[in-house]
Amino acid sequence: MGKSDSFPKVASRQEVLAAGHIVPAEGRCIQCGICSFNCPIGIDVRRHAWLGEPVVEAHCLTCGECVRRCPRGVLHFEQLKIFGGSS
Amino acid sequence: MNRYVIVGTGVAGVSAAQAIRATDPAAEITLVSEDPHGFYSRPGLAYYLSGEIPDKQLWLYAKEDWQRLNVRFVAGRATRLLPGEHRLELGPAGALTYDRLLLAVGAKAVRLPVPGADLDGVAYLDTFEDARRLVALARRARSAVVVGGGITSLELTEGLAARKVRVHYLLRGDRYWPAVLDETESRLVEHRLVEDGVHLHYNTELVEVLGRRGRVAAIRTEKGEIIPCDLLAVAIGTRARLELAQQAGLETQRGILVNEQMASSVPDVFAAGDCAQVFDPLTGQWVMETLWNPARWQGYAAGLNMTGYETKYHHRPSFNVTRLAGLTVTIIGSLGGSRDDDLLTIARGESEAWRFGLEGVTLYQTADVNRLRLVVGQKTLLGALVMGDQTLSIPLQELITDQTDITPIREQLLRADVPLDKLIFNFWQATHPRQRGDQHG
Ligand SMILES: Cc1cc2nc3c(=O)[nH]c(=O)nc-3n(C[C@H](O)[C@H](O)[C@H](O)COP(=O)(O)OP(=O)(O)OC[C@H]3O[C@@H](n4cnc5c(N)ncnc54)[C@H](O)[C@@H]3O)c2cc1C
Numbered sequence: 144m145g146k147s148d149s150f151p152k153v154a155s156r157q158e159v160l161a162a163g164h165i166v167p168a169e170g171r172c173i174q175c176g177i178c179s180f181n182c183p184i185g186i187d188v189r190r191h192a193w194l195g196e197p198v199v200e201a202h203c204l205t206c207g208e209c210v211r212r213c214p215r216g217v218l219h220f221e222q223l224k225i226f227g228g229s230s
Numbered sequence: 231m232n233r234y235v236i237v238g239t240g241v242a243g244v245s246a247a248q249a250i251r252a253t254d255p256a257a258e259i260t261l262v263s264e265d266p267h268g269f270y271s272r273p274g275l276a277y278y279l280s281g282e283i284p285d286k287q288l289w290l291y292a293k294e295d296w297q298r299l300n301v302r303f304v305a306g307r308a309t310r311l312l313p314g315e316h317r318l319e320l321g322p323a324g325a326l327t328y329d330r331l332l333l334a335v336g337a338k339a340v341r342l343p344v345p346g347a348d349l350d351g352v353a354y355l356d357t358f359e360d361a362r363r364l365v366a367l368a369r370r371a372r373s374a375v376v377v378g379g380g381i382t383s384l385e386l387t388e389g390l391a392a393r394k395v396r397v398h399y400l401l402r403g404d405r406y407w408p409a410v411l412d413e414t415e416s417r418l419v420e421h422r423l424v425e426d427g428v429h430l431h432y433n434t435e436l437v438e439v440l441g442r443r444g445r446v447a448a449i450r451t452e453k454g455e456i457i458p459c460d461l462l463a464v465a466i467g468t469r470a471r472l473e474l475a476q477q478a479g480l481e482t483q484r485g486i487l488v489n490e491q492m493a494s495s496v497p498d499v500f501a502a503g504d505c506a507q508v509f510d511p512l513t514g515q516w517v518m519e520t521l522w523n524p525a526r527w528q529g530y531a532a533g534l535n536m537t538g539y540e541t542k543y544h545h546r547p548s549f550n551v552t553r554l555a556g557l558t559v560t561i562i563g564s565l566g567g568s569r570d571d572d573l574l575t576i577a578r579g580e581s582e583a584w585r586f587g588l589e590g591v592t593l594y595q596t597a598d599v600n601r602l603r604l605v606v607g608q609k610t611l612l613g614a615l616v617m618g619d620q621t622l623s624i625p626l627q628e629l630i631t632d633q634t635d636i637t638p639i640r641e642q643l644l645r646a647d648v649p650l651d652k653l654i655f656n657f658w659q660a661t662h663p664r665q666r667g668d669q670h671g
Contacts, residue, residue, distance in 0.1 A: 168624060170523045170546070170549065170627075171523070171549075171551060171627075172523075173271060173273035173274065173522045173523070174241075174271040174273070174274060174290045174522070175271050175273055175274035175276075175277045175283060175287070175288075176271065176274060176283055176287035176288065176290070177277060177282060177283055177287075179287065180282075180283050180284070180287050189290065190290075193290060214277070214551075214552075214553055214558070215551040215552075215558075216551055216558070216560075216620050216623050216624065
């Protein structure tokens with residue numbers, strides 16, 4: 144049953160490769176860990192969602208894999224404003 | 231030094247411990263649990279079953295987290311609560327005295343009430359041990375029967391199908407999950423299930439499990455049909471674990487009744503999570519839920535109140551996002567439902583509030599597998615279901631949770647001369663400008 148049409152449209156690869164970071168929406172995450180499991184460089188994305196903190200790690204490739212895989216639309220890409228802070 | 235005892239190491243219990251430690255650094259906190267696997271993501275069990283994550287992914291707390299929390303663990307089952315003496319008995323493990331105690335004992339899957347239900351190969355999905363057993367059974371099984379309804383029955387169906395087990399899903403009525411879905415939505419899900427090779431049996435009631443040498447071999451239906459199977463997976467509902475509470479004289483209905491401070495009717499005893507019954511302002515009812523985030527928030531609020539730091543738990547409109555036969559579905563607030571013979575109570579990941587029919591007008595929009603259902607009240611949106619395309623998932627969650635006044639668009643909504651989705655999305659953007667950066671496209 145692979146054909147899940149959840150939230151992938153939220154962030155295309157081009158979009159996530161722009162300057163920005165992954166932000167968890169509040170009250171949605173159920174800590175399944177699919178995001179962390181699929182992060183190509185091993186960032187514990189789920190941890191950020193538990194703490195309600197954006198993934199601001201310098202290593203994050205913003206590849207969008209976690210956004211695409213999350214079955215519950217927890218993760219979103221947020222662009223950074225040029226002068227700091229998030230939009 | 232204050233002594234706190236928490237029964238249960240699920241998300242409600244652990245969140246309570248966190249809150250206590252944050253407000254009372256010197257506190258002595260004891261966590262009691264009979265689950266040898268401790269604290270893990272229960273909703274994640276469904277993805278472990280489907281093979282999307284390995285088991286080790288389920289544990290979210292690392293050693294350092296436990297060190298920081300600085301709690302004492304006692305393994306074993308709490309057998310008796312004596313609130314007058316502030317004492318909790320643990321059977322062979324002894325007894326504990328407390329100043330404040332939290333019951334965060336969760337809910338348990340309702341057992342199948344038919345002959346043969348105790349045969350080896352009859353399975354439920356409550357704990358990690360259950361999930362591990364299901365995975366082992368699925369490895370040997372060629373065909374399985376699933377009975378029940380709601381989200382868990384499909385997680386079982388899909389998880390087993392993903393493990394190449396041939397699945398027969400029995401429905402007592404003529405459609406899937408009438409308690410929450412309307413007929414169109416049921417059909418969309420059923421259609422996908424059939425496409426995925428699941429054998430759906432409508433109007434079919436299981437009356438007996440047949441065994442061979444102590445193991446499940448087949449099931450018999452009311453009509454006398456025999457369906458051979460090596461595994462029977464059951465999800466007919468959950469019930470709060472009320473034994474301790476009832477015997478200690480706490481006020482209970484379907485759950486332990488708590489006030490806004492998460493306090494029970496008995497001094498110094500609190501309750502939170504799946505075992506608690508809380509007031510829902512949207513429906514005006516005390517409701518049961520089996521939802522991870524409310525359990526977390528309730529546990530945290532309970533913990534703060536236990537330390538004397540008064541805080542109110544505000545119940546938000548019930549919300550979950552789940553996957554039904556590969557279709558993502560967001561369910562929020564109150565939708566009203568029909569009679570559902572597949573479930574004796576709510577299953578996992580659900581809320582009683584969803585089934586409530588409030589005074590409102592229901593509107594629909596369907597395109598292919600994408601469906602939007604809205605319940606429009608006098609001034610606010612009361613409920614919504616978003617199936618397939620999830621563009622409106624967050625907007626509707628926010629509009630309903632914030633009880634945003636929809637007067638500016640209400641007439642237009644009811645006239646329905648503009649597509650519902652556009653109207654809602656634009657209105658959300660206008661009323662929730664902070665979040666606009668989240669959306670792309
Ligand atoms: C398969 C599955 C799918 C789910 N899907 C979703 C979903 O999609 N969305 C969502 O929001 N939620 C979902 N949930 C529900 C969510 O996991 C629960 O709401 C949440 O875990 C409840 O937490 P809790 O702490 O109240 O109870 P629990 O996690 O049940 O913890 C209770 C603890 O108490 C212990 N205990 C009980 N009695 C005793 C005793 N007498 N002595 C000692 N220990 C005792 C138990 O062993 C257990 O450790 C799902 C759950 C499951 C199992």
